[in-house]
Amino acid sequence: MGKIIECVPNFSEGRDSALIERIVEPLKNRAGFRLVSYEPDQDYNRTVVTLLGDGEAMIQPLLEFVDRARIAIDLNHHSGQHPRMGAVDVIPFIPIAEATVEECVALAERLGALVSQTFDIPVFLYALAAKKPDRVALPNIRKGEFEGMKDKIREPEWVPDFGRPEIHPTFGTVAIGCRIPLVAYNIDLGTTDEKIAEKLSRVIRQSSGGFQHIQAGPAFLAARGHVQVTMNILDYRKNPVYRIWETVQMEAKRFHVEVPSCEIVGLMPKEALLDSLKYYFAVAGRPFPAAMPIETAVSEGIRYLHLRDFDAAKIIESHLKPEEIR
Amino acid sequence: MGKIIECVPNFSEGRDSALIERIVEPLKNRAGFRLVSYEPDQDYNRTVVTLLGDGEAMIQPLLEFVDRARIAIDLNHHSGQHPRMGAVDVIPFIPIAEATVEECVALAERLGALVSQTFDIPVFLYALAAKKPDRVALPNIRKGEFEGMKDKIREPEWVPDFGRPEIHPTFGTVAIGCRIPLVAYNIDLGTTDEKIAEKLSRVIRQSSGGFQHIQAGPAFLAARGHVQVTMNILDYRKNPVYRIWETVQMEAKRFHVEVPSCEIVGLMPKEALLDSLKYYFAVAGRPFPAAMPIETAVSEGIRYLHLRDFDAAKIIESHLKPEEIR
Numbered sequence: 126m127g128k129i130i131e132c133v134p135n136f137s138e139g140r141d142s143a144l145i146e147r148i149v150e151p152l153k154n155r156a157g158f159r160l161v162s163y164e165p166d167q168d169y170n171r172t173v174v175t176l177l178g179d180g181e182a183m184i185q186p187l188l189e190f191v192d193r194a195r196i197a198i199d200l201n202h203h204s205g206q207h208p209r210m211g212a213v214d215v216i217p218f219i220p221i222a223e224a225t226v227e228e229c230v231a232l233a234e235r236l237g238a239l240v241s242q243t244f245d246i247p248v249f250l251y252a253l254a255a256k257k258p259d260r261v262a263l264p265n266i267r268k269g270e271f272e273g274m275k276d277k278i279r280e281p282e283w284v285p286d287f288g289r290p291e292i293h294p295t296f297g298t299v300a301i302g303c304r305i306p307l308v309a310y311n312i313d314l315g316t317t318d319e320k321i322a323e324k325l326s327r328v329i330r331q332s333s334g335g336f337q338h339i340q341a342g343p344a345f346l347a348a349r350g351h352v353q354v355t356m357n358i359l360d361y362r363k364n365p366v367y368r369i370w371e372t373v374q375m376e377a378k379r380f381h382v383e384v385p386s387c388e389i390v391g392l393m394p395k396e397a398l399l400d401s402l403k404y405y406f407a408v409a410g411r412p413f414p415a416a417m418p419i420e421t422a423v424s425e426g427i428r429y430l431h432l433r434d435f436d437a438a439k440i441i442e443s444h445l446k447p448e449e450i451r
Numbered sequence: 452m453g454k455i456i457e458c459v460p461n462f463s464e465g466r467d468s469a470l471i472e473r474i475v476e477p478l479k480n481r482a483g484f485r486l487v488s489y490e491p492d493q494d495y496n497r498t499v500v501t502l503l504g505d506g507e508a509m510i511q512p513l514l515e516f517v518d519r520a521r522i523a524i525d526l527n528h529h530s531g532q533h534p535r536m537g538a539v540d541v542i543p544f545i546p547i548a549e550a551t552v553e554e555c556v557a558l559a560e561r562l563g564a565l566v567s568q569t570f571d572i573p574v575f576l577y578a579l580a581a582k583k584p585d586r587v588a589l590p591n592i593r594k595g596e597f598e599g600m601k602d603k604i605r606e607p608e609w610v611p612d613f614g615r616p617e618i619h620p621t622f623g624t625v626a627i628g629c630r631i632p633l634v635a636y637n638i639d640l641g642t643t644d645e646k647i648a649e650k651l652s653r654v655i656r657q658s659s660g661g662f663q664h665i666q667a668g669p670a671f672l673a674a675r676g677h678v679q680v681t682m683n684i685l686d687y688r689k690n691p692v693y694r695i696w697e698t699v700q701m702e703a704k705r706f707h708v709e710v711p712s713c714e715i716v717g718l719m720p721k722e723a724l725l726d727s728l729k730y731y732f733a734v735a736g737r738p739f740p741a742a743m744p745i746e747t748a749v750s751e752g753i754r755y756l757h758l759r760d761f762d763a764a765k766i767i768e769s770h771l772k773p774e775e776i777r
Contacts, residue, residue: 328694333689363659368698376694381733381736404705407705408705
C-alpha cells in the first residue's frame, strides 16, 4: 500500500483535556490510517489533529469524531484567539504519496454529504474542492465566524454546498476540502502588543499586498504571555519558511521587538524544511549534503530558524514507512 | 491652476544623443506643461521622458513627438535590455494633483485615437484605461515584443483598441493608458551573472509568487558592467522601497553577491521616499520629523537606501510650485 493521504481536522476545543480525549477517541487505533498527533492550543482554544494513511478508511471514524464534537462543543459558549465557524471547523484532505487531488476532492464530497445528511450540519466545500471561486480561500467562507454565519448562510451567495442554509444551533458549520500540503507556521514576538503582530501580519499576507500564498493574522497567547504572527504558508515552494522568518525579523526591527522563536503546527513536509536550510547553508558557505537524515534536518532547523517544540515527529516523512516516501 | 498630470512616455532609443534630442524637441518649452527630464539608458536602449502640468496641453506636442520617433526609429534594427513593442513603447498619464483617473483615461483615449488616425499606428489601452482585463498589465500586452506582435495582433483577443490589427512596419505599436504613480526601481548587483538577477526577481515579483504589485526582471548593464533587478513597484504604499531593498539584500546573501546601490528611474512621489525613511529612522531610534524638506529626504535616502544618481529632481514635488502640492 503506497497511497498516503493526510487529513487534518481542526476542532474548537483546546483547553479541556478530558473533552479533547473524548472527541479524538474514534480516530485512535483504527485500521488503515494512523492518528499521528493532536495538538491542543489553550490560547486558540482549538486542537489540530493529523491523520495519515488510507483516506477511505478515515470516513467512518471522521463521522464518529464529528458526532463527538457535536455532542461536546457548544460554540455559543466558545471563545479563543483563532477564528472559527464550527465545532469541527475545517477538514482538509491532502494528497501525500501516490494520491491525487481528484481522489481527495471525492473524499471531501463524500464526507460532506454524510455530515450534512447524518447530523443536519451545513457543509462548505473549500480550497481545491470549492465549487465557487469565492470559496477557495477559507477565510472568505469563515468571515463573520460562528456568530455571523447565522445570517450569512441565508444570503444567496453563501448557500452551503451540502445541507440547508441554516447553521446547526450549537455546532455551526464546517468547511471540508482538499488542499496541497501547507505549512501552518507561527512566529513568536517578544511583546504583548497585538497591534505590532497585526502590522507584521499585514506586511507578509497576500490580502494586504504582501507575499502571495500567505494567510496571516495576529494572536495573543495568554498562556505564554506574548503575541505571535500566525499564518498558513499555502505554497511553501514559492514562499519558503526562511523568507517569511527573515522578513518578519527585518520588519520587527522598526518596533524594537525581539523575534525569539517560531513553531510549526501540525506537520511539515521534509522538503519544506530542507528548502529553508539550503538558504542558511548557502549564506554560511556550507555545502548542502545530497541526503540529510530527518534528525539532522530537525537540529539544523532549530539552529537556523529558532523553531521551538520541534522534533522529528513534526516531519510528515517520519510517519511514513520507507517504501511510502516518494 | 492646481491641476497637475504627469505623463511618462518611454521611447526605444537610448544611445544616439542627437536622435534623442530630435525626438524630445517637440516637448520642450511648450505652454501648459514642463519637460521635467528625459533619461536615456544605453543598456536598455530606451529613454524615459517625464512631463508635468496640464494634460490637455500635452496632446498636440505628444503627437509631434510620436511623429519624430516614427521617422527616426526602426524597430527592425533595435536591440536593448528592456522589452519593447513600439518606437514609442508606452505613454501613461498619471493624476498627481487635483486630477482624476477619469480625466487621465480620457486623455489616453483621445491621444490613442489621434495616434492611430494620424499615423496608422495601432494602439492598446492599458492599466486603468484598459477595456479588457488582460490588458491591465502591460507585460501581458507587450509579451512577444515587436518581433512577435506582427502575428499576435492578428489574433482575435489582441485586436488593438484603436487602428487596424496590423503593426506599423517600423514603429510597431504603442500602449497608452492611465495609472497611479508607480516607482520604477532598479537594484544593482555586484555580478555579471544574469541568472542571479533572475532568481532574485523571482523572489520579489508577483507573477512568481513574491510580493504583490511588483513587476521585476533581470537586466545586464554592459555599459556599467553588472546586472540589476529592474522593477516597477505598482503600489508603493503596499510594498515600500525599503522592503524590496532589504528583501533583495537578504536573498542575495545566499549567492554571496554584493548589493551596492539602487536607482529610481523617472520620478518618485516624496511620500514614497518618506515611507521608506520612516523604517530606517525607527530602526535607528531617530524620531521622524513632522515635516522634512526634499533635500533632507534625498540625503537620508542616499544614506539608508544607497540610492545612486539621486537628487531632488527625482522627487515629483520638487517640480511643483508650493500651491500645487496637496
